[in-house]
Amino acid sequence: METNNMQTVIEVCVGLHCCMRGSYAILESIRKHYDLKIGIPSFDGMLLKEVECMHNCKNAVSVIINGMEFNNCSFDNIVKYIEAIHIRKR
Structure with a gap:
């Protein structure tokens, strides 16, 4: 799926680790x-x-937001990253 510049793309790894x-x-x-x-x-x-x-895997959980990789993620810290990136794009 192709994305445009207005999207905030959040990719969550679902690999084993x-x-x-x-x-x-x-x-x-x-x-x-x-x-x-x-x-x-x-x-x-x-x-x-x-x-x-x-x-x-050694830094699981991994999440990519608009091409930037974040590691050792929890829900709380990933929401902060999403908010910062998504707000900047508006």
Whole structure:
């Protein structure tokens, strides 16, 4: 899926190590927090995606937001990153 410059693309790793450290819980929390559907752009330009292993297992959970990789993620810190990036794009 091609994305335009107005989107905030959030990619959550669902590889084995990230799953063992709670990536699905983080994915679901992000989905609920922003009322998103996985793989479908929202009205305000957010796109949440599941991605296979990012090959950074020692730093799981890994999340990429608009090409910037974040590691050792929790729901709380990833929301701060999303808010900062998404607000700047408006």
